[in-house]
């Protein structure tokens with residue numbers, strides 16, 4: 001049996017090395033400022049991803065920008081992927097998706113990638129803490145677990161500004177009704193009289209958490225949401241002396257400081273020589289000395305260039321550029337395909353020169 005076909009259907013697997021175009025099949029309005037976009041391949045493809053992983057989308061706005069979106073659907077429904085996007089006021093990427101992405105439209109992507117994942121069907125006590133659009137990785141993990149069997153012991157706490165801002169509200173309630181291993185607690189910042197709100201009201205606090213999951217100290221915690229929410233969670237857990245060894249968080253803002261860790265093996269730091277090499281930026285004509293430990297991206301900035309970059313960890317692919325001559329050591333995290341490396345492309349954020357090099361910037 002050829003390993004590149006799923007056993008049951010013989011539909012070829014999505015191959016991130018070769019496949020790079022999704023076709024939009026459906027758009028769903030989730031809340032007043034959140035939409036879900038459902039995609040499949042041009043030809044039928046089976047996607048293989050860990051729930052919680054994301055894809056990087058190339059959006060034709062302001063030239064071309066790249067934005068990452070979590071695959072919010074179930075990893076156990078492999079023939080389509082979906083993303084759930086909050087419209088960020090003034091944000092070019094999310095507004096373009098909301099205004100222009102429609103059934104039939106094609107979009108270039110890379111991935112899936114990312115390490116923020118867990119198996120909620122496994123015998124482990126879990127606590128998901130999400131807020132706003134930060135629910136997407138948790139939703140994928142919960143949907144996947146419910147599809148694959150049932151969550152073993154999952155307490156899922158989701159917070160939103162108001163009941164009408166609560167993404168997947170009905171589906172979450174339904175999943176909790178049908179799966180005894182899933183205990184759901186919805187927390188709304190406000191509770192308008194117009195909504196028959198039966199959940200918690202106010203900000204997520206330690207007394208509230210103790211009520212929802214009294215055994216939270218024994219649970220592995222996964223957290224995702226806006227930076228102030230995650231800061232609040234960390235402060236709350238510090239107050240409760242929670243062991244942060246079992247705390248994992250995902251930030252939707254790669255630039256933000258994250259105190260949490262990521263599940264999975266930490267990436268090995270590249271062996272960098274103690275030497276200084278010359279980097280020539282061909283398009284701009286700038287030349288800079290690249291000292292020990294410096295990346296091509298930091299050297300470009302030192303030269304006064306402003307190349308696009310996002311994650312700084314070789315994951316998102318935003319800083320992809322071409323190595324014109326010379327050699328680099330690149331410790332990427334999945335943000336570049338082997339065929340692109342073969343074509344001489346590199347990710348500037350995680351590449352260190354091994355000799356004098358020329359870069360197409």
Ligand SMILES: Cc1cc2nc3c(=O)[nH]c(=O)nc-3n(C[C@H](O)[C@H](O)[C@H](O)COP(=O)(O)OP(=O)(O)OC[C@H]3O[C@@H](n4cnc5c(N)ncnc54)[C@H](O)[C@@H]3O)c2cc1C
Nearest residue numbers: 067068069070084085086088091092093094133136252253
């Ligand atoms: C790994 C990863 C996964 C992501 N998954 C999702 C997802 O499932 N759904 C989703 O909506 N977004 C997700 N994002 C965020 C997404 O990539 C974009 O940053 C977001 O859509 C805003 O892009 P923009 O171009 O509209 O605005 P930008 O110009 O990039 O951002 C404008 C401002 O809004 C802030 N911001 C960015 N995202 C949000 C947000 N979701 N809510 C509130 N403020 C925000 C930014 O910090 C920035 O200050 C993810 C990001 C990462 C790194």
